[in-house]
Amino acid sequence: MNSAKPKSHGEAQAANVNAAIGHTIPALPSQRDTFEARLAQTWGDGLRRWQEGDCRVCGRNIGLEYIAVGVGDASTVDVLVTNCAQCEEVVSAHYHPGRDLTREDQSMHPRWDKDCPPAYQRAILADAAAPTHCDAAASERVRSWRPQQGRGLVLTGPSGIGKTHAIWRLARDLEDDGRNPIVISSIELFRVLARSAKELESAKWLLRCGVLVIDDLGKERLSPGACATLHELIDERVSYDRPTIITTRYNGPAFVARFAEPELGEDIRGRIAQACDHVHFKAREQREAA
Ligand SMILES: [Zn+2]
Numbered sequence: 001m002n003s004a005k006p007k008s009h010g011e012a013q014a015a016n017v018n019a020a021i022g023h024t025i026p027a028l029p030s031q032r033d034t035f036e037a038r039l040a041q042t043w044g045d046g047l048r049r050w051q052e053g054d055c056r057v058c059g060r061n062i063g064l065e066y067i068a069v070g071v072g073d074a075s076t077v078d079v080l081v082t083n084c085a086q087c088e089e090v091v092s093a094h095y096h097p098g099r100d101l102t103r104e105d106q107s108m109h110p111r112w113d114k115d116c117p118p119a120y121q122r123a124i125l126a127d128a129a130a131p132t133h134c135d136a137a138a139s140e141r142v143r144s145w146r147p148q149q150g151r152g153l154v155l156t157g158p159s160g161i162g163k164t165h166a167i168w169r170l171a172r173d174l175e176d177d178g179r180n181p182i183v184i185s186s187i188e189l190f191r192v193l194a195r196s197a198k199e200l201e202s203a204k205w206l207l208r209c210g211v212l213v214i215d216d217l218g219k220e221r222l223s224p225g226a227c228a229t230l231h232e233l234i235d236e237r238v239s240y241d242r243p244t245i246i247t248t249r250y251n252g253p254a255f256v257a258r259f260a261e262p263e264l265g266e267d268i269r270g271r272i273a274q275a276c277d278h279v280h281f282k283a284r285e286q287r288e289a290a
Pocket of ligand 1: 055056057058059060087
């Protein structure tokens with residue numbers, strides 16, 4: 001006795017699609033995506049089979065066209081094109097869900113592309129080994145660092161040993177992660193803060209951006225006004241769990257001495273020490289002595 005249930009329409013379609021092109025689609029039409037629905041439409045009636053030169057999706061003849069596909073370094077293999085241009089979108093949406101074709105050419109880090117100085121872009125994209133004067137170990141620690149809640153990062157050490165390179169590389173990775181980092185030199189930061197001295201509100205993006213990266217803090221000695229605004233900025237970011245990353249060539253008392261108001265300077269140093277992980281970049285002589 002044959003106990004098999006008669007096939008539903010959807011099951012019959014799925015079986016026919018599989019026989020025609022060797023692709024498995026859900027038996028339930030409601031569970032099919034656009035690509036699968038189109039396969040059912042084309043091959044589901046079982047009246048024909050796919051053959052070379054046909055679009056596997058809509059079934060129309062597209063001729064024998066081959067494209068070279070890169071495999072490994074320099075070699076390519078010729079692969080038969082199996083769907084027409086009109087069907088490309090549904091094929092792509094099926095095999096790469098979440099990828100929006102209209103945005104395919106858009107960078108994962110448009111801000112970085114725009115803001116990062118070309119010399120750093122070239123070095124970072126080439127992923128070249130750090131020059132010997134750079135502290136490569138410290139640089140790797142920065143590279144693998146990620147913000148936890150509002151916790152930031154402070155990079156200390158003499159100038160010219162890779163801190164700025166390290167933060168631009170980190171900024172690119174953070175933007176890839178969707179964190180919206182903004183990198184600003186401390187000089188530019190204080191230009192912005194001076195313009196909005198009375199109202200930090202007008203520079204809200206400094207308060208709200210996902211990660212604020214301040215490069216070379218203390219390069220210029222900070223006026224009392226600048227001290228106060230920076231203090232407010234850091235306070236506000238800390239209280240909203242928004243990480244701040246700072247590079248500075250000054251450490252401890254030398255850092256405090258960069259502020260015209262020593263008390264505020266001490267307070268800011270304390271705030272940063274509390275809210276940030278710390279990576280110290282050593283000069284070559286220091287590393288060799290260690
Ligand atoms: Zn087609």
